[in-house]
Amino acid sequence: MFFRTNRCRTKIQRIPPISKTINPVIIKLILRVLGLNYDHQLRIININNPVTITGTSMLLQADTMTYTIEKEIIKCYGNVKGSFIGNIQ
Secondary structure, eight states: OOEESSSOOEOOOOOOOOOOOOOOOOOEEEESSSEEEEEEEEEEEESSSSSSEEEEEEEEEEEEEEEEEETTTEEEEESSSOOOOOOEO
8 A cells, every 4th residue: 555745655554462471570669658548448558758669670669659559650740750770660
């Protein structure tokens, strides 16, 4: 299948789907915090004081943090600092 444009002639190919087994990677992290609040109904962890997360190849600091368990999303707020070594996937 070809499409004509003003500048070039472009060929579009269909790429077959890729099937691959993915092995889960378990990363050990250490969370340092004075206290936290857990909302069982919403499944959200709120940390309203300074937090530090460390791992073998990363360091993350923030004034406050929210972790949504269902979506696996961490949001950090205020003076967020971090360093990461290697590839982040």
